[in-house]
Structure formats: C-alpha cells, structure tokens
Amino acid sequence: MPRWEPDARERLVGAALMLFSEQGYDDTTVAQIAERAGLTKSTFHRHFPDKRDVLAAxxxxxxxxxxxxxxxxxxxxxxxxxxxxxxxxxxxxxxxxxxxxxxxxxxxxxxxxxxxxxxxxxxxxxxxxxxxxxxxxxxxxxxxxxxxxxxxxxxxxxxxxxxxxxxxxxxxxxxxxxxxxxxxxx
Missing domain, CATH: 1.10.357.10 (Tetracycline Repressor, domain 2)
Incomplete structure (x- = not known):
C-alpha cells in the first residue's frame, strides 16, 4: 500500500458512508473504513480524529x-x-x-x-x-x-x-x- 494517496480523505468519506449505510454507524469501525478505502488506520487518524468527524468533513x-x-x-x-x-x-x-x-x-x-x-x-x-x-x-x-x-x-x-x-x-x-x-x- 503506498504511503501517500492524493484522494485519501475523499476515499475515507466514501468508504465510511458505504459502510454506515450497509451495516450501520454503530457497527462500523475505523479499521473497517480504512480497509474499505484501501488505506491504513493511521492514515484515517491523520484526516479524522474519529468516525463521527467523517460526516462533518x-x-x-x-x-x-x-x-x-x-x-x-x-x-x-x-x-x-x-x-x-x-x-x-x-x-x-x-x-x-x-x-x-x-x-x-x-x-x-x-x-x-x-x-x-x-x-x-x-x-x-x-x-x-x-x-x-x-x-x-x-x-x-x-x-x-x-x-x-x-x-x-x-x-x-x-x-x-x-x-x-x-x-x-x-x-x-x-x-x-x-x-x-x-x-x-x-
């Protein structure tokens, strides 16, 4: 997985929205969002403090x-x-x-x-x-x-x-x- 992705933030938002829709907000983890976006959990946290903030991006x-x-x-x-x-x-x-x-x-x-x-x-x-x-x-x-x-x-x-x-x-x-x-x- 590359260290830097130019559209990481947008990919994280898109992945989070898909997962929230599929399995619910409460049942979605940061790790799942990062994996769906093809990124790491640490990359997620560089862009968002927690999963709540994805929707306030x-x-x-x-x-x-x-x-x-x-x-x-x-x-x-x-x-x-x-x-x-x-x-x-x-x-x-x-x-x-x-x-x-x-x-x-x-x-x-x-x-x-x-x-x-x-x-x-x-x-x-x-x-x-x-x-x-x-x-x-x-x-x-x-x-x-x-x-x-x-x-x-x-x-x-x-x-x-x-x-x-x-x-x-x-x-x-x-x-x-x-x-x-x-x-x-x-």
Missing amino acids: GQATLSKLLAEGIADAPADASPLDAVAEGLRRAAAAFRPEIAAQITAVVATSTELQERAALKQVGMAAAMAEALVARGVPDPVARLAAEMGSLALKAGFAEWAPNADKKDIGALMTEHLERLRKSAAQL
Missing part, C-alpha cells in the same frame, strides 16, 4: 465559504442579503452524490444528530463573525446568522432526497426569504 469548508460570501456581499447589502450571498457561495460545496446517504446515516444515530446540530452552531458562528466584521451590530448579526443557519438546514433537507434535480443555493435562499417574511410578522 465539509464543515470547515462550508463555514469558510459562508463567511467569504458574506464578506464579499455588496457594501449596501442588508445583513440578511449578505447571509443570502454566503448561502449561495456555500452551495458550491454541497455534493449531490452523497447528500441522501449523509441524511440517511445521520437519521440512524442520536450521536450523529447531535454532531449535526453542533455543525449548525459552528456555521452560524462563522456567519455571525463575518457579519460583525462588516459592521453589523452583534445581536443583529447573531439573529441574521441563526436565520441563515435555519435556511441552510431547511434547504438541505429539501434538497438532499433529490439533489441531482434541485439547486441547493436557490432552495436555501428561498427558505431565508420565508424566514424574513415570518420574522416581519413578529
């Missing part, structure tokens, strides 16, 4: 894209319009070929559902920080970021079952607009 990328989209929004954009730019930017990172698998695997485990909730918290924090950096007051930034997080979650839930037929960026921004209209009724 894209969180850092999503948080970065959300923040970049917000930062690059027009200077006169409202906080929610800036969040919409972040959601559109992050849409590029979603992978239709694994969306339904991730959703199905997460639904089988309370541990994974808790991890998914923490992932949402992290992305909301990234959006809030980007909004504050634009000069948005902290409470407004946090509220806009939470609305963005809810829109991301709702958009993903609608998109994942038919990811190859829908535009996740459009779905997330549609959900954000619904939230904006709902908030106006408060």
